[in-house]
Amino acid sequence: METTDQINIQTVLHEAETRGHANHGWLESFHSFSFASYHNPERMNFGVLRVLNDDRVSQGMGFGKHPHDNMEIISIPLEGDLEHQDSMGNTTVIKEGDIQAMSAGTGIFHSEYNKNKDQLVKFLQIWIYPNKKNVTPRYDQITLDLKDRHNKLQQILSPNPEDEGVWIHQDAWFHIGKFDKDFAATYTLKKPGNGIYAFVLKGDFTIGNIAVKERDGLGIWDTNAIDLIANSADAQILLMEVPMQL
Template sequence: MDTTATKTILHKAGTRGHANHGWLDSYHTFSFASYYNPERHNFGVLRVLNDDRVDPGMGFGTHRHDNMEIISIPLEGDLEHKDSMGNTTVIRKGDIQAMSAGTGIFHSEYNKNSDKLTKFLQIWVIPKQQNVTPRYDQVTLNENDRHNKLQQVLSPNAEDEGVWIHQDAWFHLGTFDKDFTTDYQIKKEGNGIYAFILKGDFTIGGVTLNERDGLGMTNTDSITITANSEGAEILLMEVPM
C-alpha cells in the first residue's frame, strides 16, 4: 500500500462535544446525545468515544442498547455493572469490559464509592453482524505488560489477549518513557487506526498530540509512535472503515 497517501484527521481535545450533567461530566469525540456534528459522526465503525467522569454515589440507571459493541475502559476508580443477563460485576482500572448488545440488553452502571470519582472511556463499535445473542466479557490485564510496548486489550478472537467483539477491530494500550518510539502494523488491510492520548504528549506521523487529542489515520499499513513526555499513555483503536 502506498503510505505516502496516508490520510489523517485531527480532533483536538478542546474541540470535543461537552455535556456536564453535574454528576456526569462527559466529553464526546463523536456526535452523541445532544452533541451533533455532521463532520464528527464516526471514524469507520468507531461510533462513540466518550470520556466520562462520574461523581461518587452516582451513575447511569437501567437503560437499553441493541446492535452495538460497547467497550468500557476504567481510567480511575471503579464502576459497578448490572445487566439483564444476570451479571453483577465491578470494573476497575486495569480491567476491560465488552458487551455485545445484539438483540437487546438492559444495564446500569454506578460509582458506588462515597468518596472518589470514577473516570472511564465508553466506546461504541458498530458490529459486523446484526441481532447476535447478547453477551458480556470482562478481563483484568497486567498494566506492567504495556510499559514501552503496545498491549492488546481487544480483538475479534476469543482466544487472543483481552476481550473480543463482533468486529475486525484491535485495541491496544501503551505507557511509554519519554522519547521511546515504536511501530504499529495494521492487522487487516483497509482498516484505519484512531489514536487517543490518555496522558502526556506524543508524535504520530509527524503530528504532535497532547492529552485527550485524537488522530485518525487511513490508507496506511503502519504508523510510528513517539512519546514526548515521561509516562505518556495511549489507546490505539484499529477499526474497519
C-alpha cells in the same frame, strides 16, 4: 522513522478542546463523536467507531438501567471503581486494568454506577458497529497486567476469543501503551483497509509528523503502519484499529 506505503496516508485531528461537552452535575462527559445533544455532522464516526466518550461520574452516582441493541460496547476504566449490572444477570465491578465488552445484539438493559462515595470514576465508553446483527447478547470482562503495557503496546481487544484481551463482533484490535519519554514504537495494522484512531490518555506524542496532546484524537487511514514517539514521561495512548467501511 519511516513506514511503507505512506504516500497517500489520510489523517483527521480532533483536538481535545474541540470535543463535545456535557456537564450534568453528577456526570461530565466529553464526546469525540456526535452523541446525545452534541451533534456535529463532520464527527459522526470514524469507520465503525461510533462513540468515544470520556466520562467522569461523581461519587455514588451513575447511569440508571437503559437499553442497547446491535452495538459492541467497550468500557475502559481509567480511575476508580465502576459497578455494572445488566439484564443478563451480571453484577460486576471494573477498575483500572480491567476491560469490559458487551455485545448488545438482540437487546440488553444495563446500569453503571460509581461504587465509591469518596472518589470520582473516570472511564472511556466506546461503541463499535458490529459486523453481524441480532446476535445473542454476551458479556466479557478481563483484568490485564498493567506492567505488560510499559514501553509496549498491550492488546486489550480483538475479533478472536482465543487472543489476548476481550473480543467483539468486529474486525477491530485495541492496544494501550504506557511509555517513557522519547520511547518510539511502530504499530502495524492487522487488516488491509482498516484505519486507526489514536486517543492520547496522558502526556504528549508525535504520530508520524503530527503532534498530539492529552485527550487529542487522531484518525489515520490509507496506511499499513504508524510510528509514534512519546514526548513526555509516563505518556499513555489507546490505539483503536477499526474497519473504515460501515
